[in-house]
Amino acid sequence: MLSYLIRQSRLLLWAAGLASVASGICSVLVVAQINAALTQDDADRGALAWRFAAAALGAMLSQMVASVMFERLSQRAHAELRRFISARVLAADYRRLEELGAPKVQSALSEHSARVADFFVSFPTILVNAIIVAGCMVYMAWLSWSVFAAAVVVIGLGSLGYHLAHLRAIRHLDTAAKEQDRLFDHFRSLVDGAKELRLNAAKRRHFADAVLGDSIETVRRERAVGMSVFVLSASWGNFLIYGFIGLVLFALVGDVPDRVKVMTGFALVFVYMVAPLETLLLCLPKANLARVSGARIDEITRQLERIEPQTTLATPAAPRTFRSVRLSGVGHRYFHEGANEIFALGPVHLSFRPGEITFLVGGNGSGKTSLAKLLAGLYRPDRGAIVLDGHPVGDADRDDYRQLFSAIFSDFHLFEQLLDGASPDLDDRGNRLLEKLLLDGKVQVKGGAFTTRQLSQGQRKRLALVVSYLEDRPFLVFDEWAADQDPLFKEVFYRELLPELRARGKCVLVISHDDRYFHLADRIVRMEDGQVVAGGDAPETAPENAPENALENPAAIAPRAEAAGEVGARGVGGTASAANQAAD
Numbered sequence: 001m002l003s004y005l006i007r008q009s010r011l012l013l014w015a016a017g018l019a020s021v022a023s024g025i026c027s028v029l030v031v032a033q034i035n036a037a038l039t040q041d042d043a044d045r046g047a048l049a050w051r052f053a054a055a056a057l058g059a060m061l062s063q064m065v066a067s068v069m070f071e072r073l074s075q076r077a078h079a080e081l082r083r084f085i086s087a088r089v090l091a092a093d094y095r096r097l098e099e100l101g102a103p104k105v106q107s108a109l110s111e112h113s114a115r116v117a118d119f120f121v122s123f124p125t126i127l128v129n130a131i132i133v134a135g136c137m138v139y140m141a142w143l144s145w146s147v148f149a150a151a152v153v154v155i156g157l158g159s160l161g162y163h164l165a166h167l168r169a170i171r172h173l174d175t176a177a178k179e180q181d182r183l184f185d186h187f188r189s190l191v192d193g194a195k196e197l198r199l200n201a202a203k204r205r206h207f208a209d210a211v212l213g214d215s216i217e218t219v220r221r222e223r224a225v226g227m228s229v230f231v232l233s234a235s236w237g238n239f240l241i242y243g244f245i246g247l248v249l250f251a252l253v254g255d256v257p258d259r260v261k262v263m264t265g266f267a268l269v270f271v272y273m274v275a276p277l278e279t280l281l282l283c284l285p286k287a288n289l290a291r292v293s294g295a296r297i298d299e300i301t302r303q304l305e306r307i308e309p310q311t312t313l314a315t316p317a318a319p320r321t322f323r324s325v326r327l328s329g330v331g332h333r334y335f336h337e338g339a340n341e342i343f344a345l346g347p348v349h350l351s352f353r354p355g356e357i358t359f360l361v362g363g364n365g366s367g368k369t370s371l372a373k374l375l376a377g378l379y380r381p382d383r384g385a386i387v388l389d390g391h392p393v394g395d396a397d398r399d400d401y402r403q404l405f406s407a408i409f410s411d412f413h414l415f416e417q418l419l420d421g422a423s424p425d426l427d428d429r430g431n432r433l434l435e436k437l438l439l440d441g442k443v444q445v446k447g448g449a450f451t452t453r454q455l456s457q458g459q460r461k462r463l464a465l466v467v468s469y470l471e472d473r474p475f476l477v478f479d480e481w482a483a484d485q486d487p488l489f490k491e492v493f494y495r496e497l498l499p500e501l502r503a504r505g506k507c508v509l510v511i512s513h514d515d516r517y518f519h520l521a522d523r524i525v526r527m528e529d530g531q532v533v534a535g536g537d538a539p540e541t542a543p544e545n546a547p548e549n550a551l552e553n554p555a556a557i558a559p560r561a562e563a564a565g566e567v568g569a570r571g572v573g574g575t576a577s578a579a580n581q582a583a584d
């Protein structure tokens with residue numbers, strides 16, 4: 001990731017790097033002028049003063065340019081990373097995203113990207129100080145080769161110690177980065193579970209001490225150990241420098257010519273070099289943290305690798321239609337790592353056609369929502385195929401296929417904006433629907449956005465229904481939509497809205513536990529333990545040669561529902577309407 005960003009900003013990085021090099025060189029020149037002024041009696045002091053002033057000015061200007069450029073690089077890297085991760089998340093296979101979980105994505109978007117961006121801010125510090133140290137070395141070599149050779153040995157030893165320490169530190173920083181993803185999950189629980197934590201003091205204490213506390217502590221401990229190792233190795237480097245100054249002053253500089261100049265030069269250079277070297281050694285861990293974070297982002301985004309190309313349909317595309325959607329032996333498996341068990345859904349054989357209302361019923365955990373996700377193309381089938389108008393839906397066209405659907409799952413999300421592209425009558429249509437759903441006193445659509453989302457759960461679900469209506473897709477999926485509605489609105493939903501959708505030719509899949517309304521369905525599909533036990537197509541009647549519109553042959557459907565013991569399961573069209581009237 002880091003190398004990708006570096007490649008992306010190569011030009012700017014080069015320019016900023018050159019400015020840093022210039023700043024480093026100017027700083028060394030300043031020291032050289034100081035040394036000359038201190039030790040050369042016969043020097044032209046006027047020329048020396050000019051050179052000193054030029055070097056100081058050059059150091060300041062190049063430092064300014066480099067810092068501004070690196071700041072821009074850092075901001076650009078941060079934005080680039082956020083765009084890159086968001087794009088990966090948007091394009092990711094939904095199931096993979098579900099498996100990865102929100103906290104990891106959150107931590108990649110926030111902390112890890114901030115660390116990587118930080119690297120670009122610390123980069124000039126590293127570069128400038130590295131140049132100063134290198135320049136000082138060159139100056140020392142110019143003063144005396146033999147002493148310089150000794151300096152190289154000392155610095156070599158320091159670097160070796162630093163490298164060994166570095167390997168150890170990285171291990172701890174890695175552990176901290178992984179634990180931090182879990183910590184983000186706990187942070188979410190702090191807010192999402194606020195009610196539960198307030199209602200149960202023992203649970204709150206356990207969460208604070210054992211769960212959240214442990215996680216915070218692990219991150220603290222691992223990061224503290226990792227960073228301490230770095231800091232200790234920096235101090236070891238410092239000690240080597242002081243040792244070396246002593247060695248030069250009291251042992252190495254023998255009777256060389258210009259003894260005073262060499263000794264003063266070395267002492268001056270070393271004292272001058274201590275601060276940059278120290279900064280360098282302290283900044284390197286930041287670069288390593290950035291590397292660890294970059295690797296973590298890589299790992300997270302690799303798991304989000306896109307499998308399917310995204311649709312090229314423009315957002316306000318005309319609503320598509322379909323003649324039939326058939327699940328032909330489709331199946332999906334969840335592997336539960338902790339419990340080491342598998343939940344297997346299917347193989348399911350089911351057909352859907354426009355103008356048909358199907359109720360999907362069954363006990364908790366029987367697989368209704370999973371089947372709805374499979375049907376809507378959110379999950380790739382592990383087996384079998386989804387056949388749209390006689391053509392199997394593959395990876396290449398699954399995103400297109402999904403555009404047939406509008407779904408309200410129980411964990412639905414309400415966006416503030418309707419996100420339906422600019423449409424002059426969007427507000428009007430939205431407000432008319434709000435009126436129809438008795439929400440006009442609470443919320444309005446203005447400028448393509450809801451004026452508020454601070455509503456009760458049932459009201460929020462009605463807002464989601466408004467969004468669904470506005471999307472005007474041919475296939476609607478309602479996952480226990482009515483569960484949070486009051487009896488009055490349940491009536492409106494089952495007896496008015498659903499028939500109205502059917503009359504408009506919509507295909508509707510309703511997941512429901514409201515058995516008093518089951519008789520209003522055209523067909524009831526029952527699930528048990530991941531299998532369709534009633535209302536599905538028989539595998540042998542599923543193939544392509546089944547009548548394209550089974551609605552023309554309601555008898556083909558009704559007996560299956562009845563066979564499943566669904567009291568009141570009806571045929572479709574006129575039959576259902578008559579049944580409804582009778583029930584009313």
Ligand SMILES: Nc1ncnc2c1ncn2[C@@H]1O[C@H](COP(=O)(O)OP(=O)(O)OP(=O)(O)O)[C@@H](O)[C@H]1O
Binds near residue numbers: 362364370371
């Ligand atoms: N995101 C998931 N990750 C792993 N396993 C899952 C996931 N969602 C569901 N499952 C598994 O699939 C089974 C069926 O879940 P599903 O939500 O499809 O049932 P459901 O019939 O809709 O239940 P309910 O009526 O309670 O909403 C669950 O028992 C669970 O083991």
